[in-house]
Amino acid sequence: MSTPPKTSDNFIEELIAEDLANGKHGGRIHTRFPPEPNGYLHIGHAKAVVINFEIAKKFGGTTNLRMDDTNPSTEETQFVDNIQNDIKWLGYTWVGDTRYASDYFDELYQLALRLIDKGLAYVDDSTAAEIEAQKGDIGVPGTNSPFRDRSPAENRRLFEGMKAGEFTDGSKVLRAKIDMAHPNLLLRDPVLYRIKHEAHHRTGDTWCIYPLYDFAHGQSDSIEQITHSLCSLEFRHHRDLYNWLIEALEIFPSRQIEFARMNVDYFITSKRKLKLLIEEGVVDGWDDPRMSTLAGLRRKGFPAEAIRNFCIDTGVTRRDNQQTLDLLEFKVREVMNRDADRYMAVLDPVKLVITNYPDGQTEQLDTENNPEDESRGTRALPFSRELYVERSDFRKEPQNRKYYRLAPGKDVRLKSAYIIHCEGHEEDEAGNVTQINCTYYPDSRSGEDTSGVKAKGTLHWVDAATATDLEVRLYEPLFTDPTPMDHPDRDFLEFINPNSLTVVTAKGEQALASAGVGESFQFLRQGYFTVDPDSTTDRPVFNLTVGLKSSFKG
RNA sequence: AGACCUAUGGUGUAAUUGGCAACACAACAGAUUUUGGUUCUGUCGUUCAAGGUUCGAGUCCUUGUAGGUCUACCA
Numbered sequence: 001m002s003t004p005p006k007t008s009d010n011f012i013e014e015l016i017a018e019d020l021a022n023g024k025h026g027g028r029i030h031t032r033f034p035p036e037p038n039g040y041l042h043i044g045h046a047k048a049v050v051i052n053f054e055i056a057k058k059f060g061g062t063t064n065l066r067m068d069d070t071n072p073s074t075e076e077t078q079f080v081d082n083i084q085n086d087i088k089w090l091g092y093t094w095v096g097d098t099r100y101a102s103d104y105f106d107e108l109y110q111l112a113l114r115l116i117d118k119g120l121a122y123v124d125d126s127t128a129a130e131i132e133a134q135k136g137d138i139g140v141p142g143t144n145s146p147f148r149d150r151s152p153a154e155n156r157r158l159f160e161g162m163k164a165g166e167f168t169d170g171s172k173v174l175r176a177k178i179d180m181a182h183p184n185l186l187l188r189d190p191v192l193y194r195i196k197h198e199a200h201h202r203t204g205d206t207w208c209i210y211p212l213y214d215f216a217h218g219q220s221d222s223i224e225q226i227t228h229s230l231c232s233l234e235f236r237h238h239r240d241l242y243n244w245l246i247e248a249l250e251i252f253p254s255r256q257i258e259f260a261r262m263n264v265d266y267f268i269t270s271k272r273k274l275k276l277l278i279e280e281g282v283v284d285g286w287d288d289p290r291m292s293t294l295a296g297l298r299r300k301g302f303p304a305e306a307i308r309n310f311c312i313d314t315g316v317t318r319r320d321n322q323q324t325l326d327l328l329e330f331k332v333r334e335v336m337n338r339d340a341d342r343y344m345a346v347l348d349p350v351k352l353v354i355t356n357y358p359d360g361q362t363e364q365l366d367t368e369n370n371p372e373d374e375s376r377g378t379r380a381l382p383f384s385r386e387l388y389v390e391r392s393d394f395r396k397e398p399q400n401r402k403y404y405r406l407a408p409g410k411d412v413r414l415k416s417a418y419i420i421h422c423e424g425h426e427e428d429e430a431g432n433v434t435q436i437n438c439t440y441y442p443d444s445r446s447g448e449d450t451s452g453v454k455a456k457g458t459l460h461w462v463d464a465a466t467a468t469d470l471e472v473r474l475y476e477p478l479f480t481d482p483t484p485m486d487h488p489d490r491d492f493l494e495f496i497n498p499n500s501l502t503v504v505t506a507k508g509e510q511a512l513a514s515a516g517v518g519e520s521f522q523f524l525r526q527g528y529f530t531v532d533p534d535s536t537t538d539r540p541v542f543n544l545t546v547g548l549k550s551s552f553k554g
Numbered sequence: 555a556g557a558c559c560u561a562u563g564g565u566g567u568a569a570u571u572g573g574c575a576a577c578a579c580a581a582c583a584g585a586u587u588u589u590g591g592u593u594c595u596g597u598c599g600u601u602c603a604a605g606g607u608u609c610g611a612g613u614c615c616u617u618g619u620a621g622g623u624c625u626a627c628c629a
Contacts, residue, residue, distance in 0.1 A: 036628085071628065137556090140556085142625090236623070265565090323566065324579070327566075402590095456590095458589060548592095550590060552590040553590090554590095
C-alpha cells in the first residue's frame with residue numbers, strides 16, 4: 001500500500017465504537033450505500049461508498065448496496081447496471097444481492113397501514129399548493145389540514161382506494177400526523193405517499209402509489225437491519241423524522257449519522273447539472289473524461305486505488321470542505337508512478353536528423369520499462385538517422401544557463417541512446433522550425449558512454465521510420481473556476497473552460513499501437529496516458545490522465 | 555425570523571480526550587537523477603473573537619462573530 005493506514009478514529013468510528021462498547025446489536029455492524037438509480041456515480045458518491053464500506057470493514061461488518069428506487073419518473077435500469085459496475089471497480093463487494101427499495105413496496109404499504117391504524121397518519125385531499133401553504137414558514141407555525149382528523153377507519157379505506165387506483169395523480173396523499181408547529185419543518189405532517197400512475201423500472205404497473213424518501217429510506221434500513229446508516233449532512237433534519245418513524249412503527253432502530261460531503265475544486269457533483277452538461281453538448285456523455293463521474297475518471301485513466309486513497313486520506317468530519325485538485329492528482333501520480341511502464345511519444349513532433357549517422361542504418365537500444373520496478377524488465381528501441389523530438393524542446397537561441405534542452409551548440413542526451421550536438425535548424429518562410437540538424441557522439445551510447453561529454457538534459461524521442469501515429473486527447477479542468485457553483489450572480493456554464501479538450505496527433509513508439517483499452521503508460525517527461533475505448537487498430541487513442549509534475553520554469 | 559450544524563497553516567486532516575499544536579498536499583530552497591519525473595533534506599506558516607474556570611485550554615463554560623443546512627407529492 002502506498003498510503004499508510006490512518007491511525008486515529010474519525011468521529012463516526014468513535015460513535016460506532018461507543019455503540020459497540022455498549023453492546024448494541026450484539027456487536028454487529030452493518031452499513032449500506034443507497035444510491036438513486038437516476039444518474040451515474042460521481043466523485044462525491046465515491047466518498048460515501050468508501051466511508052460506508054471502509055468503516056464496516058474496520059469493525060468486521062458488512063455493507064449492503066440498495067437502489068433507492070421510489071420515484072418511477074426518473075429511474076432507469078441502465079443506471080443500476082452502471083452503479084454496480086462502478087462500485088465493483090472501486091474495489092468493494094456488497095454482501096448478498098443488490099437490494100431495491102422497490103422490493104419492499106409491499107412491506108412499506110403494510111407499515112403505512114400500521115401508522116394509519118395507530119392514528120399517526122391520514123389521507124389528505126389538499127392540493128400541493130394548499131399543503132405548502134399549511135406548512136407555515138421558518139419561525140412561523142403551520143396550520144392543520146382540514147382533513148387531519150379523519151378516523152383511522154376512513155383513512156384506511158381511502159388509502160386502500162389510493163392503492164387500488166381509484167384516485168387521480170395529486171388528488172390525495174398520505175401524511176404523517178405529527179405537529180404543524182414543529183420547529184423542524186420536516187415534522188409538520190410530512191407527505192409519506194403520493195399517487196403516480198406511472199410504470200416503475202422494476203415493478204411495472206403493479207403500483208400507482210409510491211412512498212417518498214422519508215417513508216422508504218429509513219424503513220428499508222430497518223428491514224435490512226442496518227445498524228449504522230451513514231449519509232451526508234443535508235439529511236440531518238430528516239433524522240428527526242427517521243427516528244420518529246422508528247418509534248411510531250416499532251421497527252428495527254437503525255442509527256443515522258451524517259458527515260460532510262466532499263467537494264473537489266473544478267468538479268461539480270450535482271446530478272442535475274451533470275445531466276445538463278450532456279444535454280447542452282458541453283461533454284460527450286456520462287463517461288466523458290472531463291466529467292466528475294467515476295465512469296469519466298476511469299476512462300481518463302484514474303486508478304481506483306488512487307480515488308480510494310484520496311477519499312480515505314481526506315478524512316470524515318462535519319465541516320464544509322473543499323479539496324484541492326492537487327491532492328487528487330498527487331494520489332493519481334503516486335499510484336501510476338509505481339505501476340505505469342515508461343514509453344516515449346512526441347506530442348508535437350519536429351524532425352531531427354543526425355547528420356553523421358549512416359543513412360539506412362538502424363540499431364536496437366535497450367531501455368528500462370519502469371525505473372521504479374526492475375521486475376518490469378527492458379525492451380528494445382529502434383534508433384536511426386531520422387527521429388522526432390518535441391518542438392518545445394528546441395530553441396533557436398539558448399535562453400540562459402538554466403536551459404539544458406536543444407539549441408544551437410548545445411549537447412543533450414537522447415534517453416537510452418546517444419548524446420547529440422545541435423548544429424542548427426531549417427525553417428519555412430514563416431519562421432517555423434521544420435527540421436533540427438545534429439551530430440552524435442558515437443562513443444556516448446547509453447550504458448557504455450566513454451565520450452566524456454556531459455549533457456545536462458535528457459530528451460525523449462522516437463525513431464521516425466518506425467513511429468506510429470497516436471491520437472492524444474489532452475485535458476484541462478472543465479471549468480475555469482475552482483467553484484463554478486459558488487457564484488450566486490452567475491451561471492456555472494459561464495465558467496466552462498474552452499480548452500478543456502485538445503486533440504493532437506502524436507508520434508509514438510510502435511508498441512503503443514497495440515496497447516489494450518484501459519492500459520496506462522507514462523509518456524516520458526510528459527505525463528500518464530491511458531488508452532481510450534475509441535481506439536481502433538488504425539488509430540490508437542490516448543487520454544491524458546494527469547501530467548507529470550514539473551519544476552522547469554521557462 | 556426559528557431550529558439544527560460547523561469553526562485548527564494557502565488546502566485538508568490530527569492532537570494520548572485538560573499537558574511541548576502534528577501529518578499530508580501546495581509553495582519555496584537544496585541534494586540525487588540518462589524523465590526539469592521519482593527519491594531525500596530543509597524552509598514557510600495554524601487554534602474565529604472577547605471574557606471566564608484551571609498550575610495549565612485547540613480541547614471545558616459564557617457571550618459574540620462568521621459560514622452551512624432546512625419551508626419538493628425529489629432523493
